[in-house]
Amino acid sequence: MADDDDKPCGQAWTAFRAAEKKYALYREQKLRMKGGRLRAVALVTRPLDLSGVLDLHTACAGDTPPGVTRHAVPGCAGPVFTFEHHPGLVFLPAAVPPPQQRQLLRAALHDYPQPPARTNHNAHFGPITGLWEAAQAARAGAGAAEAGLEAVVGGAAARGGGGGGPLRLRWARRDGPAAGPPPCVGCEHVPAAPRTCGAAADQHQHRHREQEEQQQLPLQPAEQLPATATGRRSQGHGGHGQPALGPGRPGLGCTGAIGGAGCGSGSGRCSHDGSGRSSHGGSGRSSHDGSCGSSSSEALLEALKDGTGGARGMEGPGGGGAAEEAGSGGRSRGASAPSFAECWSAEGPGPTAEQLLRKLRWATLGPQFDWSRRQYDMAAEHRPLPASLAQLATQLVAAVEALQHAGLGVLPIGASGRAAAYQPDAAIVNYYQPGDALGGHLDDVERDLSQPIVSASLGADALFLMGGPSRAQAPTAMRLRGGDVLVLAGPARRCYHGVPRILEPEAAGTDGGEDLPQRSSGPEEAYFRTARVNISIRAVR
Numbered sequence: 250m251a252d253d254d255d256k257p258c259g260q261a262w263t264a265f266r267a268a269e270k271k272y273a274l275y276r277e278q279k280l281r282m283k284g285g286r287l288r289a290v291a292l293v294t295r296p297l298d299l300s301g302v303l304d305l306h307t308a309c310a311g312d313t314p315p316g317v318t319r320h321a322v323p324g325c326a327g328p329v330f331t332f333e334h335h336p337g338l339v340f341l342p343a344a345v346p347p348p349q350q351r352q353l354l355r356a357a358l359h360d361y362p363q364p365p366a367r368t369n370h371n372a373h374f375g376p377i378t379g380l381w382e383a384a385q386a387a388r389a390g391a392g393a394a395e396a397g398l399e400a401v402v403g404g405a406a407a408r409g410g411g412g413g414g415p416l417r418l419r420w421a422r423r424d425g426p427a428a429g430p431p432p433c434v435g436c437e438h439v440p441a442a443p444r445t446c447g448a449a450a451d452q453h454q455h456r457h458r459e460q461e462e463q464q465q466l467p468l469q470p471a472e473q474l475p476a477t478a479t480g481r482r483s484q485g486h487g488g489h490g491q492p493a494l495g496p497g498r499p500g501l502g503c504t505g506a507i508g509g510a511g512c513g514s515g516s517g518r519c520s521h522d523g524s525g526r527s528s529h530g531g532s533g534r535s536s537h538d539g540s541c542g543s544s545s546s547e548a549l550l551e552a553l554k555d556g557t558g559g560a561r562g563m564e565g566p567g568g569g570g571a572a573e574e575a576g577s578g579g580r581s582r583g584a585s586a587p588s589f590a591e592c593w594s595a596e597g598p599g600p601t602a603e604q605l606l607r608k609l610r611w612a613t614l615g616p617q618f619d620w621s622r623r624q625y626d627m628a629a630e631h632r633p634l635p636a637s638l639a640q641l642a643t644q645l646v647a648a649v650e651a652l653q654h655a656g657l658g659v660l661p662i663g664a665s666g667r668a669a670a671y672q673p674d675a676a677i678v679n680y681y682q683p684g685d686a687l688g689g690h691l692d693d694v695e696r697d698l699s700q701p702i703v704s705a706s707l708g709a710d711a712l713f714l715m716g717g718p719s720r721a722q723a724p725t726a727m728r729l730r731g732g733d734v735l736v737l738a739g740p741a742r743r744c745y746h747g748v749p750r751i752l753e754p755e756a757a758g759t760d761g762g763e764d765l766p767q768r769s770s771g772p773e774e775a776y777f778r779t780a781r782v783n784i785s786i787r788a789v790r
């Protein structure tokens with residue numbers, strides 16, 4: 250793990266940090282004198298200067314900018330770009346075709362956060378089943394209530410005038426070590442360590458969210474816990490971090506820190522926690538026919554009928570969901586996963602599903618990283634990397650290998666130097682809302698750093714910073730759109746990178762979601778009009 254070389258407070262920012270600050274979203278209160286007093290009249294977004302940002306979609310059509318080389322690669326529909334100052338970085342614009350984007354976006358909401366995959370919520374609440382479906386329950390409407398939604402939500406549907414009501418987690422966040430039995434499913438919490446100025450007290454914190462401190466989820470006594478969920482605590486939690494709500498991310502192998510306010514921001518956190526043994530979370534049903542408008546409520550109702558909690562695999566071109574791809578065969582939750590009904594009710598003490606969905610930051614597929622031992626825990630329960638993601642990464646790495654054969658030297662891949670040696674088995678799924686950022690970091694704890702990372706962007710546009718081996722090196726700012734892929738290979742594996750900004754539609758110059766395939770009014774599309782998902786696929790074994 251490389252040193253965190255951000256300068257201490259009071260000194261100049263590193264070049265990387267300066268770039269983060271340049272592109273970060275800042276909102277300022279506009280003040281005006283009213284009645285003899287200064288009053289806040291509006292929240293103003295600081296203008297964003299995109300003139301220094303590389304947009305290789307425009308270069309696809311026109312001239313290639315200095316320091317960037319365009320290649321035609323067999324097997325790639327469009328051009329592929331490499332960078333003089335970033336050896337090992339390969340940019341493949343629009344490499345994920347629209348139908349596959351659509352499948353991945355749906356899977357990212359329906360499947361990937363399902364237990365036994367872990368998410369940032371595990372540290373506070375334990376495994377949660379059917380988050381997306383529960384968040385959609387209020388939209389399920391009277392039909393859903395009639396069909397049995399009220400069986401789960403109690404009186405909420407009725408109180409909601411037939412429109413359903415928000416579902417709440419049955420258990421609440423715990424803010425301290427469990428005070429005696431009974432322990433609960435949601436009690437993994439490590440007391441916050443104070444963030445010290447410029448120090449490495451929390452060097453695993455990468456994400457910040459504007460105003461996150463004001464957006465804390467409700468804290469209530471952990472009561473009314475589902476009997477079946479008691480006694481389960483996630484394993485392997487290193488206890489080093491600060492799994493406060495919001496910006497924690499797995500940071501597998503990451504070194505970095507970002508704090509919107511610099512020192513003393515107190516928002517550092519890291520939520521790494523191992524989970525139990527491998528299982529899966531879906532029954533492998535496919536639903537990629539564009540009929541997503543009602544699919545979430547249908548999935549919910551299906552789930553209510555069969556008790557699987559909506560944890561259905563919906564990903565995979567061949568009709569198989571992620572779980573099916575993982576060879577699970579039918580049941581839709583892992584051994585340690587509570588059912589949908591155990592998780593959600595109309596009157597639980599916890600936050601609403603919508604709140605939790607907004608705060609979903611990451612999910613991990615494949616082996617979990619154990620921060621206490623600083624290694625991947627291969628034995629702990631996890632959701633295997635779906636075959637479709639492994640296939641996507643393998644195909645793209647093979648395309649990149651073609652550059653190698655053309656003498657461009659962007660790899661090696663593995664000791665053999667052949668793409669065939671590349672066997673991805675893990676991914677981090679990052680969920681970004683407007684205002685989120687991922688601070689500069691290295692991904693450097695995988696066993697074999699000669700294995701590339703394949704990083705696919707989905708949903709809203711973002712700015713990506715690609716730096717060098719130290720933060721002192723000024724990064725290149727690039728615009729990423731839904732469907733774009735970056736491959737970090739060779740020397741680029743040891744370089745700082747991060748995401749300082751998700752482009753809100755105004756900044757992006759769009760009304761949002763232009764790049765989403767087959768735009769429709771489905772809830773998934775609505776989510777991705779402003780949100781972004783990144784899936785970074787890795788080989789960790």
Ligand SMILES: O=C(O)CCC(=O)C(=O)O
Nearest residue numbers: 677679692704748783785
């Ligand atoms: O969101 C992105 O584009 C970058 C993600 C990343 O760097 C990571 O997950 O390590």
Ligand SMILES: [Fe+2]
Nearest residue numbers: 690691692746
């Ligand atoms: Fe990364």
